[in-house]
Amino acid sequence: MAAVTFEILKKQKGSRARAGVIHTPHGDIETPAFVAVGTKATVKGITVDTLKDLGVQTLIANTYHLHLQPGSELVKEMGGLHSFMNWDGPLLTDSGGFQVFSLGAGFGKTVSKVTREELDADEKVASVYDPDVASQHGKLAQIDDEGVSFTSHIDGSLHRFTPERSVEIQHELGADIFFAFDECTAAEASEAYQREAMERTHRWAERSLKAHRQNIDAGKRQGIFGIVQGGRFESLRRESARALAEMDFDGYGIGGSYQKFDLDTAVGWVTEELPEDKPRHLLGIGEPGDLIKGVQQGVDLFDCVQPTRLARTGMVYGPGGEKLMLTNAAYVHDHEPIDATCSCATCTHYSRAYLAHLFKAREMLGAILATIHNLHYLLTVVRDERKKILA
Secondary structure (H helix, E strand, O other): OOEEEEEEEEEEEEEEEEEEHHHHHHEEEEOEEEEEEEEOOEEEEEOOHHHHOOOOOOEOOOOHHHHHHHOOOHHHHHHOOHHHOOOOEEEOOOHHHHHHHOOOOOOOOOOOOOOOOOOOHOOOOOOOOOOOHHHHHHHOOOEEEOOOOOOOOOOEEEEEOOOHHHHHHHHHHOOOEOOOOOOOOOOOOOOOHHHHOOOOOOOHHHHHHHHHHOOOHHHHHEEEEEOOOOOOOOOHHHHHHHHHHHOOOOOOEEEOEOOHHHHHHHHHHHHHHOOOOOOEEEEEOOHHHHHOOOOOOOOOEEEEHHHHHHHHHHHOHHHHEEEOOOOOHOOOOOOOOOOOOOHHHHHHHHHHHHHHHHHHHHOOHHHHHHHHHHHHHHHHHEEEEEEHHHH
């Protein structure tokens, strides 16, 4: 029996939305679900007990970052990622493919999955350790048909990712679900390059799948998802989805980057082609409206750093999803919680004025409380969509 299986409980009439359950070795994930991002085996400032109290079902960690620090060998020595970070629920790891994009095509730019949305400076992985590295390589990652060579943003050391190496690292990390190695492309890349990258991703997917299937022990403990690419071109997206579907992965990621206005359309092309009986994960997308659009197009899982990244700057989701910047003068004397209808611990106990004070005083508690609220908000959005489908 496969390590990861999917059960559809109900489909919504008039859309592709469905409510289901992903069964994993470390428990079930009720879908649709928002996956909290724990890049370096931690959701910044939030303990696993708090995550459980919030209702977080599963986390996704970053293969690239954990490979560089502390190293997958150490994580394996410590009993795997679950034991290492004291999380006993389902876990996912990505393949490092987005880092290929951010260190390669996205090098020197602010990069995200949706164009025109910038990242805050402390989260850019494409930072140069040594001027000599930049002058030698031009960018930190060099892509070829076999894999990617890249220099560490931590110490400038040279590393090599191939599909087989990415799978090996993810076997050592031991997450319930991991992703095949892929090449993420920029939304504005030409159709010719999108095709080149897509076809390379398909070859890497076949190699990733083969490397995983050859490890019988890992196959009993872990499921592997392939990643659909193709940019904003309908023919490529559909071709990629069909090609990946034929490889019979345990589930499918929808990768790449998008223009904001056509995200749900592009996702719809893909879900129309993917098999109904396998789970679908929209990678790196997490704005409230985008979650709802994704659910309507038949997406089961979402992950995004947006709620935690915004929280660390003092930006939170207010009533109706509007974004409030708590450092604004308007909130200095505001007795109200962020959202009076919200039941999270932040809104239950603290005023906007107190949160504004914490951010102005640069107290770390401000970012922690804002993160708790933003995660709660997005989890609620997706849970409400699930309830609607089941009803």
